[in-house]
Amino acid sequence: MGGFLRQLVYWLPAGIALTDTVVSVLLVDGQSMWPTLNEDPYFADLVLVEKISYKWNHKYQRGDVAVLWAPDQPHQQLVKRIIALEHDIVWDSDRGKPTKIPQGQCWLEGDNPEASGDSRNMYGPVHLGLLEGRVTHVIWPPWRISSVRRWYPADRLIVEDSGGARALKDHEGI
Amino acid sequence: MAAGASWSRYQQRINSWITAATENTSLFLHTLSCFYVFSRYGLFVSKVTGPSMLPTFGGQGDFVIAEAVTPMWGQLKPGDVVICTRPVDPAESIIKRVVAVEGEEVVLYPDRESSEVRRLTVPPGHVWIQGDNLTQSLDSRQYGPVPKALVRGRVVFQVFPKPGWVDNSIEAVRRW
Numbered sequence: 146m147g148g149f150l151r152q153l154v155y156w157l158p159a160g161i162a163l164t165d166t167v168v169s170v171l172l173v174d175g176q177s178m179w180p181t182l183n184e185d186p187y188f189a190d191l192v193l194v195e196k197i198s199y200k201w202n203h204k205y206q207r208g209d210v211a212v213l214w215a216p217d218q219p220h221q222q223l224v225k226r227i228i229a230l231e232h233d234i235v236w237d238s239d240r241g242k243p244t245k246i247p248q249g250q251c252w253l254e255g256d257n258p259e260a261s262g263d264s265r266n267m268y269g270p271v272h273l274g275l276l277e278g279r280v281t282h283v284i285w286p287p288w289r290i291s292s293v294r295r296w297y298p299a300d301r302l303i304v305e306d307s308g309g310a311r312a313l314k315d316h317e318g319i
Numbered sequence: 320m321a322a323g324a325s326w327s328r329y330q331q332r333i334n335s336w337i338t339a340a341t342e343n344t345s346l347f348l349h350t351l352s353c354f355y356v357f358s359r360y361g362l363f364v365s366k367v368t369g370p371s372m373l374p375t376f377g378g379q380g381d382f383v384i385a386e387a388v389t390p391m392w393g394q395l396k397p398g399d400v401v402i403c404t405r406p407v408d409p410a411e412s413i414i415k416r417v418v419a420v421e422g423e424e425v426v427l428y429p430d431r432e433s434s435e436v437r438r439l440t441v442p443p444g445h446v447w448i449q450g451d452n453l454t455q456s457l458d459s460r461q462y463g464p465v466p467k468a469l470v471r472g473r474v475v476f477q478v479f480p481k482p483g484w485v486d487n488s489i490e491a492v493r494r495w
Contacts, residue, residue, distance in 0.1 A: 155349060162352035165359065203410045214468035217444035247462070249407035274404035274469045 168195050169278065171212060171222070177255035177262070178224055181210065181293065182283065191285035192224075192293070194278035205230060205251060205273055207305075208295035210280040213253070216268050224280065225253035225263050228297055231273070234304040239265040243303050246270050362386050363472060365402055367414050371450030371457070375400070375491070376414070382479040383414075385472030395420060395446055395467065398489040400474040403448065406462050414474065415448035415458055418492050423447075427460060446470065451493050 163169075173182045173190045182190045194212050198204050205211075207227055215221040229235040229252035237244045238258075246252055250270035255261025264271060283289045299305075358364075367381040376383070385402050389395060395417050405411040419425050419441050427437040441447050445464035450456025459465060474485050 158352035158356045159348055160352075162355040166355070214466070215444070216466045216468075217442065219444055219467040247407075249405070249409060249462075272404075272406055272409070272466060272469060274406065274409035275466060276409075 166196055166200060168193065168197075170194065170284065171224070171280075173224055176260040177257055178210065178226070179257040179260065181226075181256045182224065182280075185286070185289065188286045188289070190283045190289055192280045193282040193284050195281050196278040198279050199276050200278075203273075205276065206295060207233075207302075208297035210293050210295075211253065211276045212278045212280060213271065214275045214277060216271055216275065222277065223253075223263075225255050225261070226297065228252045228254050228264070229302055229305075233302055236301050236303055237265060238301075244270070249273055251276075358387075360387050360391070364478070365412070365414070365472070365474075370455045371452050372400075372414055372416075373452040373455070375416075375451045375486070376477070377480070380479075381477060383474045383485065384476040384478060385474045387472045389473045390467065390470040395470065395473065396489070397423075398491050399487045400485055401446075401448065401470050402472045402474060403465060404469045404471065406465055406469065407457075412471070415450050415456070416492060417446050418449045418459070419447040421445055425459075430460070444468075449493070451491075453493055 171192050171194050173192055176183055182192065184190075198206075198209075199211075205227060207230060209227045210224065211227055212222055212224050215223050229246050231246050231248045231250055233252070234243050234245050235252045236242075244252070247270060250272050252264045253268075253271055254263045254265060258265070262268075280293045282292050363385055365383055365385055367376045367383060368378055370378045372378065389399070390401065395401065397417055397419055399417045400414065401417055402412055402414050405413045421441050421443045424438055424440050425447050427433075427439070429435060441464050445466050447459045447464050449458045449460060473487070475487070477483055477485055
């Protein structure tokens with residue numbers, strides 16, 4: 146028993162490093178991403194979250210289902226879909242007007258508009274640095290095992306920045 | 320028969336090489352993970368570049384030690400020098416000073432961006448950060464309050480060029 150415990154303590158830092166930087170699992174709470182996630186009202190989905198796209202490559206794509214830290218509660222995680230990225234112009238349905246996403250930020254919405262606190266009604270554009278990982282698959286319960294697809298409502302984007310050269314950073318180093 | 324004996328010796332050498340390689344790789348990964356956990360949740364070293372924190376830091380390659388405990392489990396307070404993920408570019412880091420925390424009011428005097436006095440309250444979960452070198456700093460005055468989850472560490476000690484504790488008191492906040 147002591148040997149097993151010693152093994153566990155030995156590999157704990159590796160486990161923490163792995164879940165922080167490569168891949169982890171998350172139990173999804175709430176209905177804001179219904180029916181993509183938590184479609185079954187009696188069983189919360191367990192999802193696989195990969196961290197490489199955001200933490201290593203800093204590659205954020207429209208349509209990703211992202212896990213992020215809530216802007217107003219630094220210890221709370223949210224799961225939302227990226228609708229628009231920096232420099233895009235998105236139609237803000239709650240305010241009835243177009244909004245340009247500032248540099249370094251994105252626009253997130255839950256797939257279930259009625260049950261979701263997101264960029265439309267709570268946060269506005271959200272900093273990309275808050276994005277922790279990308280949901281790739283549902284891994285539990287067994288009848289929900291599937292991959293989570295990238296999809297976004299293209300009609301909501303008025304002008305989609307083609308993601309070419311970034312604007313020259315004239316404040317480099319400041 | 321001689322061929323058989325030397326083949327099994329060869330196999331033994333490969334096996335012991337594989338065992339040694341596995342142990343060394345496991346030790347390497349364990350050490351790397353310990354370094355990661357220590358620097359992400361404990362103390363880490365960072366290099367300061369840029370003029371935005373003059374005269375506190377020269378910006379020509381100052382090295383500082385930051386702790387990640389306060390931003391994560393404690394309370395940041397006005398005066399704390401912090402290292403954050405850069406709001407306009409999540410791939411980079413910045414070093415600034417906390418000027419106001421959630422609930423406090425910030426007064427913005429006319430500058431090159433606007434010609435009137437603006438007041439705003441720092442929203443929940445955010446901090447207002449500014450560089451000490453107000454004329455040469457891109458900070459909350461331009462990009463607004465910063466969510467606390469972007470703050471990675473609180474700077475406590477300067478290693479180079481002049482070793483010493485970093486002044487995180489509220490008196491160190493530059494207002495003009």
